[in-house]
Amino acid sequence: MNAITLTGLTIWNGHEIVAADAIRIEGENIAAVGDGESLQRNSTRISCDGATAIPGLIDAHVHLELNPEHTVAPAHTDMDQGPQMAERAAAMVRSGITTARDLGGGAWLELALRDRINAGELPGPRLICSGQPITSLRGHCHFWGGEAANLEEARTVLQRQVDHGVDLIKVMASGGRMTRGSDPSKAQFDLETLSAIVAEANSHGLPVAAHCHGTQGIEVAARAGVSTIEHCSWVGKEGWASDYQAPIAKLILEQGIWVSPTVNKGWQRMLDSKNSSVLDRVRKAYVKMLELGIPFVASTDAGIPGIFHHELPLALKVFSQIAQLSPEETLRCATSNAARALGLDGRTGALLPGFAADIVLVDGNPLTDLAALTSPVGVWTRGRNVLAP
Numbered sequence: 001m002n003a004i005t006l007t008g009l010t011i012w013n014g015h016e017i018v019a020a021d022a023i024r025i026e027g028e029n030i031a032a033v034g035d036g037e038s039l040q041r042n043s044t045r046i047s048c049d050g051a052t053a054i055p056g057l058i059d060a061h062v063h064l065e066l067n068p069e070h071t072v073a074p075a076h077t078d079m080d081q082g083p084q085m086a087e088r089a090a091a092m093v094r095s096g097i098t099t100a101r102d103l104g105g106g107a108w109l110e111l112a113l114r115d116r117i118n119a120g121e122l123p124g125p126r127l128i129c130s131g132q133p134i135t136s137l138r139g140h141c142h143f144w145g146g147e148a149a150n151l152e153e154a155r156t157v158l159q160r161q162v163d164h165g166v167d168l169i170k171v172m173a174s175g176g177r178m179t180r181g182s183d184p185s186k187a188q189f190d191l192e193t194l195s196a197i198v199a200e201a202n203s204h205g206l207p208v209a210a211h212c213h214g215t216q217g218i219e220v221a222a223r224a225g226v227s228t229i230e231h232c233s234w235v236g237k238e239g240w241a242s243d244y245q246a247p248i249a250k251l252i253l254e255q256g257i258w259v260s261p262t263v264n265k266g267w268q269r270m271l272d273s274k275n276s277s278v279l280d281r282v283r284k285a286y287v288k289m290l291e292l293g294i295p296f297v298a299s300t301d302a303g304i305p306g307i308f309h310h311e312l313p314l315a316l317k318v319f320s321q322i323a324q325l326s327p328e329e330t331l332r333c334a335t336s337n338a339a340r341a342l343g344l345d346g347r348t349g350a351l352l353p354g355f356a357a358d359i360v361l362v363d364g365n366p367l368t369d370l371a372a373l374t375s376p377v378g379v380w381t382r383g384r385n386v387l388a389p
C-alpha cells in the first residue's frame with residue numbers, strides 16, 4: 001500500500017493538541033499519529049515544518065444546487081447546474097471542507113455528485129444529502145418540489161427521497177425568509193404530522209434535520225424528536241431572536257438535538273452594525289443554549305445569495321464572535337462535534353488512527369486566531385491530496 005507520512009507538524013486532533021509531530025496516511029485512512037522518526041519508515045515523507053494539522057472541516061448546512069451569485073431567490077430548479085455544482089464541490093475541498101451536509105435541492109443532482117465524489121471521479125467533500133425538503137403547500141422552498149398538504153402527501157414526498165437514496169430527511173418546520181408568503185414565525189406542521197414524519201424517516205434509518213426560525217416551529221421540532229435544528233432563530237412577534245424560551249431550550253437538550261445556527265460571513269454585518277439590538281438578542285440566545293449544554297455545529301447555509309460554498313473558514317471567526325466561543329470550541333463545532341451530529345463519528349472529524357485521512361494543514365495557530373483557516377497550505381480528503389503543501 002502507498003503510504004505517506006506528513007512530518008514536522010503541530011497536531012490538533014479535533015479535540016486537543018497532541019504530543020506527536022507526524023501523521024501516516026495509508027490509502028484512504030490515517031494509519032497512525034505519532035513520532036515522525038518511526039512513522040516515516042517505508043513511506044513517502046512530506047516535510048510540513050511549521051504547519052498545524054487539523055481535521056478536515058465540516059459544514060453542516062449547504063445547498064450545492066443554489067448559485068450564491070443569484071441575488072433573488074430561485075423560483076424553480078435550474079436543471080443545468082451539474083457542472084457548476086462540481087466546481088463548487090472542488091472549491092470546497094481546496095478550502096479545507098472535507099464533509100458537507102446538503103440540506104435541499106430540487107432534482108437530486110447533489111446526490112449524483114455525492115456518488116461521483118465517492119467513486120473518486122471528482123474532487124469534493126463527502127456529501128450527506130437530504131434531497132427535496134418536505135414543506136407545506138406554498139411553504140418555505142416549495143419550488144424544490146416537496147410540498148405536502150397533509151401527512152399522506154408528506155409520506156409520499158419522503159418515500160420519493162428514500163427511492164433516490166438520500167442520507168437524511170429535511171423538513172421545513174417553520175416558514176423562511178427565502179420564500180415570499182411563508183412566515184418564519186409560524187410552524188408549518190403540527191406536532192402529530194411532524195412526529196409521524198420523524199418516525200417514518202427513522203424507520204428507514206434516516207435522521208431528520210428541521211429548518212426552524214420561529215419559536216413555534218422549534219417547539220414542534222423538539223417535541224417531535226428531530227436530530228438537528230437548523231437556524232434555531234427564536235423568531236417571535238417582536239422579530240429575530242425575540243422569543244427565546246428556556247423550557248423549549250431544555251427540551252432540545254433533553255432530546256439530544258444538535259443546533260446548527262448557520263452563522264456565515266454575512267453575519268459580520270451584524271457585528272459591524274451600530275444598532276446592536278438584534279445582535280444582543282441573538283448572542284444571548286446562543287450563550288444561554290450553550291450554557292445549558294446544547295451542542296452546536298458550524299454551518300453556513302452556503303448557496304443562499306452572497307454566501308459561497310467554500311467560505312466556512314471565513315464564517316468560523318464570525319461564528320466564534322457571535323456565539324462567544326473560543327477558537328478551539330469553534331473548531332470542535334466544525335470537526336469532532338459536527339461528525340457526531342452527522343452520524344460520522346469514527347469516520348471523520350478527528351485525526352485518529354482508523355479515521356479517514358481528512359486533513360487540513362494551515363500556517364500559524366488556528367487555536368489563537370481562526371483567520372489561519374482561510375489560507376490552508378495542504379488538504380487531503382479520504383487520503384487524496386487536493387492541495388499540495
Ligand SMILES: [Zn+2]
Pocket residue numbers: 061062063103104301
Ligand atoms: Zn438552508
